[in-house]
Amino acid sequence: METLKIVGRSIPRIDGVDKVTGLCVFGADLKLPGMLYGKVLRSPLPHAKVIHVDTSRAERLSGVKTVVTGKDLPITYGGAVRDQPYYCFEKVRYIGDPVAGVAAVDEETAEEALDLIRVEYEELPAVFDPIRAMAPDAIRIHERLGEYWHLPFVTLIPGSNVCNHFKLRKGDIEEGFREADLIEEDTYTTAMIQHCHLEPHASISQVDSTGAITLWTNTQHPYSCLRDLSKSLGMPMNKIRVIVTPLGGGFGGKAWLKVEPLTVVLAMKVKNYRPVKITLTREEEFYATSVVRHPSIITIKSGIKKDGTLTAQKVRIILDTGAYADLGPMVTMWAGLVFPGPYKVPYIWTDVFCVYTNNPIAGAFRGFGNSQTIWAIESHMDALAEKLGMDPSEFRLKNAVEEGSISATGQVLNGVGIKECIQKVTAATKWKEKEKKEGRGKGIALMHQPTATPSASSSFIKIKEDGTVEVLVSTVEMGQGSNTVLTQIVAEELGIRMEDVRIVRPDTDITPYDHGTSASRSTFSMGNALRAAAVDAKKQLFEIAADLLEANPLDLVASEGSIYVKGSPEQKIPIGQIPMGSSYLGKGKPIIGKGTFTVPDAARLDPETGQSENPSVFWMYAAHVAEVEVDRETGKVKVLRMTAAHDLGRAINPLACEQQIEGALGMGVGMALMEELKLENGRPLNPNFVDYKLPTSMDMPEMEPIIVETYHERGPYGAKGLGEPALSATAPAIANAIYDAVGVRIKNLPITPDKVLKALREKETKSFPK
C-alpha cells in the first residue's frame, strides 16, 4: 500500500469559509447587470388542448419586456425521449405544464402580468394511475410517441403510454420455480417524493447578437444541458455556453434540463439582449418543471429452498414517470439492473415499465430506481426469512454475492464487500441480542448500486508559473464535497499542498467534457481523469526538470512542492522555479496536463435479455440496521439508531464519507416515515414544507456510519462511490425493524402512524376470531 499524505485524511471542506460567512453566491443569489425576472404561467388542467393564448394585455403592462408562448418556439427537448415542449404549443399534460412566460423588470410585475394572460383550453380525459395508463383503451398522453427522437436503448411502445420497457431474462424462470420448496409473492409500493434541496432551481439565459446563448444555471449536468439544447434548437455546440453556479443541493433534482429552456425562449425574444432569470418558487419546486421521484408498484415472486437458497426471482416494476420522460427511461433501466439485490440467484425474470400519466414529471432522484427496488426486495427478503424460520442476517449472508459471483446480467463481480458490511453492522448493533423492551425492534437491509457505465470524464491541470495549480473539471460541487476530494487527489499526485490547488468553476467554454455529476461516479471517474492529467503534467515537468537537474526524467519524483531525483533529495528544484512562462528563455514551456477516463470495455445490455458482461464498472454495497420503537397507541415510529456499513472502495476523505452517509440516512428516515406528495386528480395537495413532512433535527436517530474499504482495482486509490447508496437501505431496514418490534409489515411507503395502527388493529382482530 502506498504512503499517502493527503488522500485518506479527513480534511475540512475547502469551500467551508464561503459557506459559513454567507459569501457563497448560489445560483438563486446571482444577479447580472440589466437582468430581467421571469415568471411562468402554468396549466391548471392535467390534460387539455391549448386552443388559444392571448398575451396582449400582459404585453401592455408597464415593466413587462417580453411575453412568450409555445408559438414562439414550438419544439421539444429531452435527453432520453425528445417529448417535452419548451412552452406547450398543442397540449398540456400535467397541472403545472408551462403555457406562457413573462420577462419583466421585477418579480412582482412579472407575476401581475401572468394574471393578464388568457388561455383557452379544451379539456381532455386524464389518467393518473399508471396501471390504468397501461390499459389498451387508456387515453394517449403522447399521441406521436413513435415519432419522437429517442436514445437507441429506449424501448418505447408507440401507440401506448409506455416510454421504456426494461427486460432481463436469466435462465428458465419456470425451472427456477420448480426447483423451489417455497414460493412467495408480494406487492410493495413507494410514494411520490421530492428532493427538497433548500436552494431552488435558478437559471439565467442571455443571447448575443450572433444568436449564441450563455446560461448561468445551477445544474448538475452542464454538458447534458448543452447537448440537449444544441440538438433540440439545432444550434452548434460551440454557440452555447453553460456556466454552473454553486448549488445548494441537487440530489438528482438538478440533473439535465429543468428551468433552462424556459429562460432561453424569453432571452431569445427580449430586446437588447438582456439576461433573463427564472427562480422557481417553493410550490413550483414540488411539482412544476422541477421533478419528483418515480412512484412505484413492485410485485415480486420468489422461489426458495428449505435450506434458504434463493432459486428464482421474478419482478414486475411499474414506474409512474408523469407527463414527460425526463430521465425516466434511465431510472427504469437502473431499477431493473438492481433486481434481485446483492444475491446469487440463478433464475431471474425482470420487467420494468416506465409509464406516462398526467401526474407531475418524475426524474432522477438519489438512488435512481434503486431506492424503489431495494425497498421491495429487502422487505420481501425479511418475509422470506420468516417463512424459513431463519435469522434475517443469516439468510442474507447465505445468499449474498462474493468476489467472482455472477450477477443478474452475467457480469463477474469484483470489489464485493457486502459480506463484510453485514458482519460489521451486525457486530456493531449486537444483532444477535434480541430487543428486550416492549415495542422495540431491530431490522436489517442490504443494498447494492451500479454506476453509469460507460461514462467519460476529462480534465485539465494548468500549472501556473509560480507552481500553483488550476484544475479545470466539469464536476459540479453541490455539497457532496467533490471540490475538496478532487483537490486532495491533485495535491497528492503532484506532491503539493491543498492550498496550492484551485478548482475553476464548471463552464463548458473552459472546463472539458464530463458525463455529469450523478450516479455516484465523480470520485471514481473524474478522480481517475485527474490522476491521468497529473501524470501528464508531471511528465512535462520532469522533461524540463531533468534537463535543469542533469538527471534522467525517469528518476524524478514530485513531492513537497519540488521535483527531486529519487534517492538524492538535495538534487531538487521547486516547481515554481521551473521555467513555464515568462521565465522561458529557450528551456521549459507552459504546462497543461490532460487526462481522460473512459470505460472501453463497457458492454451494452442486450435488449431482450438484459445480459451484459460489464453494465457497471463498479458496484457499491451496504448493510443497514435500524433500531426502532413503536408506540402501539399512536402508531408512531421512532427510529432510535441507524447503523450503516458501506463498501465504498477507499475513503479519500473519511469525514466527507461520514457526511454523505449521515445525510442520506436522514433522507431515508423521511422517505420511510413521512414524505409523500399527495395528489388529487393530478393536483398536488401539499406542495409546501408545512404539509409535506421533511425530517427536522428532532426527528433524527443516532447515526453510526461504518466505512468498509475493499480497494477497487480500477478506482483512484481504490475508491468507488458513495453519493447515493445510504438512502436505499434505510427504509426497508426501518420496516423490518417495525416488524420485529410489533409484528406488522407495512408494504406501502411512507410508514405513517395511521398505517401502523390499522395494521395493528387488523392483527389483533385476526388473533381473536369471533
Next chain:
Amino acid sequence: MKRQVRMKVNGEEVEGWIDPRRTLLDFLRDDLNLGGTKKGCDLGNCGACTVLINGKPINSCLVLAVEAEGQEILTIEGLSEEKRLHPIQEAFIEHGAVQCGYCTPGMILSAKALLDENPHPTEWEVRVAISGNLCRCTGYKKIVEAILSVSQGAMNDR
C-alpha cells in the same frame, strides 16, 4: 406608498424608502446587498432566511421591512469581525457541519441565539433550537455536534 424606515443592521445605521409590502428578507438581499441570508421558501417554513432581531431568531421572510423600524438586525455577514470567524462558524467547518451551505447562515444564527441565552444546552435543547432550520444534506448530526462543541469550549462574548 413608500415609507422611510431606519434600522440598525450588523451594527450600522441604515435607512431607506421602502414599499410597505416588501419583506425584510428582500430588503436585506436586494437593497442592502446582504445576500448571505437565503430564500428557501419565502413562506416562513424552512428557516434559511433566519436573522436575529434584537437577539431573537426570526424568519425574515415573515417580517415586513417596515416592521423592523428601530430594531437591531444581525445577519450572517455581521457575525465574523474583521475576517475573524466566530467560534460557531469555525466549529461548523471543523466538524463537517457544512455540505451545500444553503441552510448554513440561518442555522448558525439560530445556534448563536440559543448559545447567547443558554450557553450549555443539552443535545435535545440544541435539536429543538434548530428544528425550524431545515437541512436536506447533513442529517443534522454534525451540525448538533458543532454547536455542542462550542458550548463545551470557551466562548468569547460576541
